[in-house]
Amino acid sequence: MTTTTGTASGPRALARQRRRASAARFWRRYRAERAGLYGLTVLALCALLALCAPLFVGADVSSVTDAPGRPMQSPSAEFPLGTDQFGRDLLGLVVWGSRVSLLVGLLAAVLSVSIGTLIGITAGHFKGWYATVMMRITDWFLVMPTLVLAIALATVMSRSLTTIVVAIGVTTWPTTARLVRAQTLAVETRPYIERAKALGGGHWHLMSRHVLPNVMPLVLAQTTLIISSAILAEATLAFLGLGDPAIVSWGGLLQDAREAGAVSAGDWWYLVPPGIAIAVVALAFTLCGRAVESVLNPRLGVSR
């Protein structure tokens, strides 16, 4: 506890001050993680590119009727990454595709982590039969092969971005749920929780005011890690032809390339750029996730 001398600070200002201090502390520690910084830089660039894409490529890059080139042209000055089977500029497509891939990755990760956190905290807090049932459901999802389940979901639902997001979201949450539950159990044994209970704190108050802030670091790290697997899962589903064929995404580009016979024809410029893009973004998120994890996880940070 800091002993601040009587400036007219209410509890609000105090909390704000403390938050600012911890954010600064977080950033200081994060900066020490070199790989995390690389990841963050790459991500920032990608995000910038995706957000600014409408300014310099525009939606008509995916138009097949006004395609500027001939089909399957190899890289040249006019088309730095060559053209696809419709004669569209691949550089533009890869840039444009980043929007969908990142969006789906983020949304799916948020959905997955939200489900996982909700189930994890409630199961850790309520215990008893509710926790047992919830954890058995979690186990069930955990043993199901994620990809197969996602394919099954994507097949029965109509083909759209929402479907892909839902398919990834509802199949990848169990690990988060388990992690969060464990952390919840640990947090709930602390004396101040008991005090809060004694002072009349209800379930909702305990979970939202005391448990959630304490599991938040874990959730944040988990989100960053899941985004990369969600991007990979999106690419995989699109590659397997389960995405919306009308939408340009990296996985969709790979699928188009495969169908057009680019693999056996050796038209590498159709396959490599989206492949590398997926790998780089997934790697960047993983690096960030690990850095965040090692900074925030109380048990990893003791020595510092």
Next chain:
Amino acid sequence: MGTNDQTRKLPRGLRLVAVAGAAALTLTAGLATPLDPAPRQARAADDGKQVLTVAVAQSVDSLSPFLAVRLLSTSIHRLMYEYLTGYDPKDNHAIPGLATRWEPSPDKLTWTYTIRSNSRWSDGERATAEDAAWTFNKMMTDDGAATANGSYVGNFRRVTAPSPTKLVIELKKPQATMTALDVPIVPKHVWEKVTDFSEFNNDKSFPVVGNGPFVLTGYKADSYVRLKANKNFWRGTPKFDELVFRYYKDQDAAVSALRKGEVSFVAGSPSLTPAQAASLEGADDIKVNDAPGRRFYALATNPGAKAKNGKRFGDGHPSLLDRRVRNALFMAVDREAIIDKVFQGHAVEGEGYIPPRFQDYFWKPAANQKLVYDPAKAARLLDRAGYRKNGDGKRVGKDGKPITYRVLCHATDPNDKAVGKYLQEWWGELGIGVRLNCLDNVTDPWLAGEYDLAFDGWSVNPDPDFVLSIHTCGALPATPQDTGATDNFICDRKYDELYARQLAEYDPAKRADIVKRMESRLYDLGYMNVMAYPNAVEAYRTDQIKSITTMPAKAGNIYGQDGYWSWWSAVPADSGGSSDSASSTGVVVAIVAGAVLLGGLGAFAAMRRRATAEDRE
């Protein structure tokens, strides 16, 4: 082919490395990398048997000749069973098959076929007129047996076999297809044990008794179909001992298998993509056969599915019942762009229903009848039909909702998706939305009538009767629960009258004339809009197949012929095997590169892990 190809190999290897790298980086699960480090020999197996392996993608619908309609299954039936008559591989005229001679009575209502005495079933019994008579009688009396080829016998009054070599068919009305009865004749002594023809798929006990050039010896759904040469085939034993149709659901995998020599032939069904054809043309010991196809590639419209009993079903968009709408939609389809961009020249622009390869029946619309590509005119036509644009630029249906058509497409056919993308933009300009519904199996929504438009295509026989018959009212299913021979539920009285007339017309020129009028009618109706006639683009290894018959002889296709000519005539090449080394080095390099990349990633991950582990302590 020459030595200067040597220089091309290194870049290919490098390119493969890059490809493998991307694949290894991207795909977490072992997805569709058909790299098999130990290539199996396609031919010259251990026991010295000559095996011809064909890579195919289409599933078998049924191995029962009474049910099968797909190209692969009917091609296999051509190999398993003899037909009364066949088509000459050079020019498609009728030639003897199981029948050596045929003769109509003066009134053309009684046809007498002389059945050959030198054809034996593979179990030793002689194939006789009795077998043929039983086959036809079964189709006439059992609805289940009439599923696939019922159109041929609808007009038969009586079929008898007065002697083992004499078959007599009596007709109700004259029928022009009597020398083009594409019906496999099955052995009576085997098939009379079958109880339910609508359920029996002929795929339980092997070998399957037949009298064609090959005998079916094994089948596993979506895995392989195996046939062995029939030593007693009357026209002569095939040169290859065994013929295997092996499944490659991924066309690129089939092409790699061809490069490696794992298969001898890649079926052009669907055709090789332009990129694949272009890359194979430069490869050693591989020949690409690019021939005018016998298929049409069309956009079918749901005319409001209904059954023979008058019950309507399905949920086709009501606006499509308006002919102006259908015509307007087709007028907004730029066929030239499809040929140029999607098929990249490996197709011919669509006109009438029957491809130009069948010159006698080929029809094209006159200048004033043709629905020329003209988006502005199409928009005016839609306005006139009462489908106007709303404030957002979307055309609204009579129910006040913006129109969005569901287009059924085959997920296995890249052309469907590619053309679909164009449709989305062309019709988007018109103010009409398009939802591509690409499925691996389109049969269920198709038969249920739950689509608005669909990509459609049929292989046309030298005698067009069958492809014409699938648009008659008679082909509709009996009830919504049944399956009819109909293609997309077209039922038009005028078309039906013409169909009956062409069937009864023996004069070839007059019949062709009526067929052309039918095509004209079909064109105007706008339920079947033929966009293109795709070429058959297929490839085979010349170091495994020395020669093979195309049909027609000049610029003809090999896979899916109207007969057994290609596989029966294929001659094995003497040498072989050496071809493997060159292409498999590329594969090995790719695998090594992939492993190195993965290893690198793994090491990197391990380092990261160690770093964080250190942090923990």
